[in-house]
Amino acid sequence: MLGNRYLSLLNRVTRENALLKLALVCLTVITYLQYRQSSECRSQATTVLLPPNAIEKMVISADNADLAYLRQMSRYIVSLALTYTPSTAQNQFSELLGMYDAAAYAGARETLEKMAETIKTTNLTQTFHLQEKIRVEEDVLVLKGLVLQTINNEIQPPSTSEYRIRYKVEAGRFRILELWRYETN
Numbered sequence: 050m051l052g053n054r055y056l057s058l059l060n061r062v063t064r065e066n067a068l069l070k071l072a073l074v075c076l077t078v079i080t081y082l083q084y085r086q087s088s089e090c091r092s093q094a095t096t097v098l099l100p101p102n103a104i105e106k107m108v109i110s111a112d113n114a115d116l117a118y119l120r121q122m123s124r125y126i127v128s129l130a131l132t133y134t135p136s137t138a139q140n141q142f143s144e145l146l147g148m149y150d151a152a153a154y155a156g157a158r159e160t161l162e163k164m165a166e167t168i169k170t171t172n173l174t175q176t177f178h179l180q181e182k183i184r185v186e187e188d189v190l191v192l193k194g195l196v197l198q199t200i201n202n203e204i205q206p207p208s209t210s211e212y213r214i215r216y217k218v219e220a221g222r223f224r225i226l227e228l229w230r231y232e233t234n
């Protein structure tokens with residue numbers, strides 16, 4: 050009799066354990082499915098921006114942006130990186146550094162600090178005026194324009210330059226990977 054009682058108690062505990070295991074497996078599967086669904090929703094979510102002076106809407110999703118947004122960002126980068134005076138260069142470059150990707154940040158910081166020091170010592174003032182429409186080639190923005198410089202109050206001859214910005218859009222944020230002056234041979 051005691052043996053039967055022990056076996057029935059053991060069977061009940063085993064059934065309860067099996068039920069708990071089943072419940073745990075079900076909860077794990079449900080949690081995984083919710084994670085996949087929320088991850089998919091985040092990747093498909095888009096943000097529509099309409100800045101005060103914009104003519105058209107700008108759309109950004111998790112890892113890409115539309116042409117209007119890319120052109121607006123390139124104009125902003127040009128205003129920070131290529132149009133400066135000795136008194137504004139340091140602050141503009143600091144703001145520009147905030148747009149760099151973490152992997153490119155250290156090299157860009159060193160380059161921009163050297164450039165800021167050169168700008169102060171030579172009393173360099175520069176403006177960049179876009180002359181052509183901004184082109185997008187895969188992950189590179191191409192900007193052609195006129196560069197006007199004044200060094201120690203002496204006006205330099207105007208030159209036409211092409212700059213390129215390698216970028217990525219990650220988690221809905223625009224990040225600069227590289228900014229350079231493109232030399233045509």
